[in-house]
Amino acid sequence: MTAPGDTLGPYVIEAEIASGGMGVVYRARNRVTGQLRALKVVRPELGRDPDFVDRFVREATIASQLQHPNLVETHEPGIDGGTIYLPMELLEGETLASRLRRVVRVTPSEAAAILVPIAEAVQLLNDRGLVHRDLKPGNVFLARTDAGETPKVIDLGTTRDVEDDEHTHTGMVIGSPFYMAIEQAEGRRDIDARADQYALGVIAYQMLTGARPYESDDSRSALAKLLRGDPYAPPSTIAYVGPALERVIERALQHDRERRFPTTLAFARAFAEAARSGVSEPPTSVHRRAAPARRRALVGAAIVAALAAFGGIAALVVTDRAEPPVITVTPLPPPPRAAAAPATAPNVEPAPPAEPVVAPAASTTLQADPAPRPARRRARARRDRAPSDADCGAATGIPCLD
DSSP states (O other): OOOTTOEETTEEEEEEEEEOSSEEEEEEEETTTOOEEEEEEEOHHHHTOHHHHHHHHHHHHHHHTOOOTTBOOBOOOEEETTEEEEEEOOOOEEEHHHHHHHHSOOOHHHHHHHHHHHHHHHHHHHHTTEEOOOOOGGGEEEEEETTEEEEEEOBOTTOEETTOOSSOOTTOOOSOGGGOOHHHHTTOSOOOHHHHHHHHHHHHHHHHHSSOTTOOSSHHHHHHHHHHTOOOOOGGGTSOOOHHHHHHHHHHTOSSGGGSOSSHHHHHHHHHHHHHTTOOOOSSOOOOOSOSGGGHHHHTTOEEOOOOOOOSSBOOOSOOOSOOOEEOOOOOOOOOSSSSOOOOOOOOSSOOOOSOEEOSSTTOEEOSSSOOOHHHHHHHHHHHSOOOTTSSBTTTTBOOOO
8 A cells, every 4th residue: 555755657655544334534735836735545456446536537537526615625537557646725724524523513693504515515515406414523624725724525436427327226325324314314316405404404403412313333233214204303402592493404304305495595594593592502512622621421421433434525524423422412491481490401311420510401400419408509610611792681581690
């Protein structure tokens, strides 16, 4: 396999970035222009398969023809001594999967800032008659740029022309089970843009709740729940999601695709509008790292290992090799209507004895000792909580405490 110092076409390999079943992504420098690129190198055994080479070149050609600020930039593939490689834009930042591993969930406004640009990029694919078929947090990259943070779709490896019957057959299931629309899970040939909308609906659900609609310990169980049509927990039973935002998400997640939004972008715009229309943000900041010991009791409660995927034309430029562990969150009580003594949060099991942990509800704590007096509880909540503009005031209906 290729190693640092080797050359492929005009590129000199500098370091390995990520690897997977299809190949390895390296940081490489163009000897002519000096530009750095992410260079995906296909494994030799795959390069000897004529059918695979044909599909890879076809997908790479599709990707190289698409230009959008929220799609990773790809270039024409090359072959050097039988080794197939694909140059791509080198990005700095992290995937949404990595972000959710750290912060668990984000506010509606933060979710909209990610969802809308990604939907605009996916809409470009859909308008060209293409379906991505594998949208998930691991394929959404939050790139650091001079202008700030730019969300990008980084994997077009499963993109398919809706008119292409040659490379897709009935019974073929392509995608990630936790984010797959029911028509994909059934292996139908007539997959269209509404499958991408469903996947973005799952991503939106996960960004707001820290869980996925059909959460399970393994992908087979998740698919079984989907195919049976099992009901999933409404977002508002897991986190503070207003009714307008919940209706938008539930429409995108309809099993009957005729009942979803007419386009992927229409869904994202409806989501953003609902996020702006007075939907209450969580009463404590959710944008915090999950590393300290204070989080251990909550995070250790139920972590589910998700599917690690590396397929198609992926521009993985960080070592991000797995979907985010998903925290199964016990449903929270509704937000308080007045400045009454806060209710005790439901137990999160199994939770080892630990120091008090701030739960996502206003002034609500998970206590290791018997119920403390209200005054002590409020003082402890004020001491432990991270300040946030959404913590109190008219936007949330929660009085500010001096």
